[in-house]
Amino acid sequence: MKEELAKVLMEWQETWTPELVEREFDFSLIPWELNKVVTFAGCRRAGKTYLMFQLINELEKTTERESIFYVNFEDERLEKNIETLTELIPTIEELYGKKEKLYLFLDEIQNVEKWDSWVRRVNDSRRDVRLFLSGSSSKLSSREIPTALRGRALTFEVFPLSFREFLRFRDFEVPENVKFSRKKPELLNLLREYVLYGGFPEVVLTKDTRIKRMLVRDYFNTIIALDVVERYGVRNPEELRAFIRLLLNSEYFSLSKLERTMKSLGYSISKATLSNYLRYLQECYFAFPVEVYSPKVKLRIQYPKKVYFVDSAFITFLSVKFSENFGRLMENTVFIELLRRGKEVNYALGNNWEVDFVLPDEETLIQVSYDVSNPETMERELKALKKAKKLFHWKKAVLITWDEERKVDGIEIVPLWRFLLEGY
Known part of the structure; x- marks a missing residue:
């Protein structure tokens, strides 16, 4: 085991970080x-590793190379147990000598059993060692960090590229005044691509749609196989996949209805199992259930949940309904941007009206609609926001559209590109 660990460490020192778009x-x-x-913490392939590499490049400006080490715990040569972690620092010091300060970047560390106890011990006892961890599990997030690390860790959640980052990856410079710029048509064309195919870095850098599809399907299969089936010991992967297909083709769901649908498809499954599947998908940052906004816990539980996915590409390439509703892709894009900004998100439901996003901490309502050129559509969207404003006694309401921009009855109508680049 120690020989393989030494080999991995020496390979890292020899290869160093790859070229990357920051x-x-x-x-x-x-x-x-x-x-x-x-x-x-974040979904697989969202860019956690390259963000660590970016940090390493910054660190290298002031720190010698042999004080910085990166270890990927998905390397098949490394045993995923506490003994590997225990040997890590002694092996480094044996190979390169004791350093004044040691920086350890440990990727997908959640694969190692009892990793949190080792991290706590090292963090408490070795002031000369700084630890940087990444993982495709919310167990590394600030909400679910193991008890042993409470108060000892600072978490950054990593999502696929924001629209601004997407534009940088595509070498597009945002003009100062987009609204009146000659580059606006090109910006809108890139925005459509972003909404359709999402922000996974590798997918963004690939222009061939067929390759994009292959990459996204491969990501999906890897997430399900490694981050759900293997990590949680799911006994019936096909049953899980059927459940995910139903979610991908649903804007709303209730576990009771899903249970009945699954049984009608021939799966003998319980509501408790479906609840576990949903939790697994949420913990690996693949799917995000959103509850109705209500001070009453009972209503939050009773009402159907809405579901969003970490990247709209999964809806585009794995859903059979995406082409019928570009607005759903827009809505998913807005949701992930709100998560990226650290917002708490719910939705609101009333008698013949609905508001897509409720931000309780900011007392803000957000509606998303692709095309409001039809007066009836505009009236419907504004009516929902007005009713929600009156119900909650909130002042701020925003309607996000594809490219409309004005103010109506105190409601801001904001184009999607402006919301993604500047906020609301």
């Missing part, structure tokens, strides 16, 4: 002066 990340947020473990 993500938007404020490295000043990392508390270098505090003894904190830094974690990056």
Whole structure:
């Protein structure tokens, strides 16, 4: 085991980081002066590893190379047990000597059994070691960080590229005044591509739609196989896949109805199992159930949930209904952007009206509609926002459209590109 670990460490020192397009990340947020473990949590292939590489490149400007080490715990040569972690620092010091400061970047660390106890011990006992962790599991997020690390870790959640990052990856410079710029048609064309095919970095850099499809399907299969089936010991993967297909083709769901549908398809499954499947998908950052906004817990449980996915590409390539509703892809894009900005999100439902997003912390309502050129559509969307404003006694309401921009009855109508680039 120690020989393989030594080989992995030496290979890292010889190869170093690859060329990369930089993500938007404020490295000043990392508390270098505090003894904190830094974690990056997010969906597989969203860019956590390259963000770590970007941080390593920054660190290399002031730190010698042999003080920085990256280990990927999906490397098949490494045993996924606590003994591997225990041997890590002694092996580094045996190979390269004891350093004044050691920086360890440990990728997909959740694959290692009892990783959190080792991290706590090292963080508490070795002030000369700084730990940076990443994983495709919400167990590394600030909401679910193991008890052993509470108060010791600072978490950054990593999502696929924002629209601004997407434009940088496509070498498009945003003009100062988009609304009146000659480059606006090109911007809208790129926005349509972003909404359809999402922000996974590798997919963005691939122009052939057929290759995009292959990549997204491969991501999906890998997420299900490694982050759900293997990690949680799912006994019936085909049953799980059928459940996911139903979610991908549904804007709303209730576990009771899904249970009946699954049984009608020939699957003998319980509501409890479906609840576990949903939790697994949420923990690996693949799917996000959203509850109705209500101070009454009973109503939150009783009402159907809406479901969104970490990237709209999954809807585009794995759903049979995506082409019927570009608005759903827009809505999914807005939802992920709200998560990226750290918002708490619900939806609102009333008598013959619905509001897509409710942000309780900001007392803000957001509606998403692709095309409001039809007066009846505009009236319907504005009516829902007005009713919700009156019900909740909130002042701020926003209608996000493809390219409309004005103010009606105190409601801001904002084009999607402006919301993604500037906010609301």
